[in-house]
Amino acid sequence: MKFRRSERLVDMTNYLLEHPGRLVSLTYFAERYSSAKSSISEDLTIIKETFESRGIGTLKTVPGAAGGVRFIVSIQRDEALSFIDEMCGIISSPERLLPGGYLYMTDILGQPEIVNKVGRIIAAAYADKKVDLIMTMATKGIPLAYAVANHLNVPVVIVRRDNKVTEGSTVSINYVSGSSKRIQTMVLSKRSLAEGSNVLIVDDFMKAGGTVNGMVSLLEEFHATVAGIAVLVESENTEERLIEQYLSLIKLSDVDEKDKKINVSRGNYFTKTS
Secondary structure, X not given: OOOOHHHHHHHHHHHHHHOOOOXXXXXXXXXXXXXXXXXXXXXXXHHHHHHHHHOOEEEEEEOOOOOEEEEEEOOOHHHXXXXXXXXXXXXXXXXXXXXXXXXXXXXXXXXXXXXXXXXXXXXXXHOOOOOOEEEEEOOOOHHHHHHHHHHHOXXXXXXXXXXXXXXXXXXXXXXXXXXXXXXXXXXXXXXXXXXXXXXXXXXXXXXXXXXXXXXXXXXXXXXXXXXXXXXEEEEOOOOOOOOOOOEEEEEEEEEEOOOOEEEEEEOOHHHHHX
């Protein structure tokens, strides 16, 4: 079946967006659309220019017989700033304040549009790095982990606090919670993580960083490398931060239960990625 150029452009764009990070050969597209490689190359140039002008991402060309093109996600600074400022306004709403100074965020992490945008912002920061998979705890951070993984086209591994028979053989460690100073346990299936993997840790909230630090220690048991650490919200007022190198989109500065005030601001994302 012969495709018109407009049809090729739409289908190629859709394919690249659905397969971020995957190397696609010109031969594959040429056979898919029964078109000459020269025509495919011209189409890819148009797509690349559109992606870059709209801040969607870019296409990286890999030369050689085994080469091709790879879509790399990105986001414009102004778009990310606008979204994070909007999120700060949402999170600072007094109705989110729970007893004990906790914040209600379940509804936010249940909205696909928000989660997808957070995932894209985080993924853009690591798009040029070697990331083999995303790791998170079996908590509210799971949707964020899958959103980031979707934009980087890598698997997700979920660390649990107890053994599951369906996980098979596991590796477990004890770690100290940064906030409560209690000894807790985290478990990961031996089959879920290959030795030497480059792992991006993603979580929804970080206080002192005890849980994230535990995941770092767990990765050491697998002889894996931490490719980065990214959180949606970090708590600023903590006596001892166990993690130093990380990205945060939002910073929780203060919670006043009496006056029902929540002070939040932009995290360190722009200072770390600029």
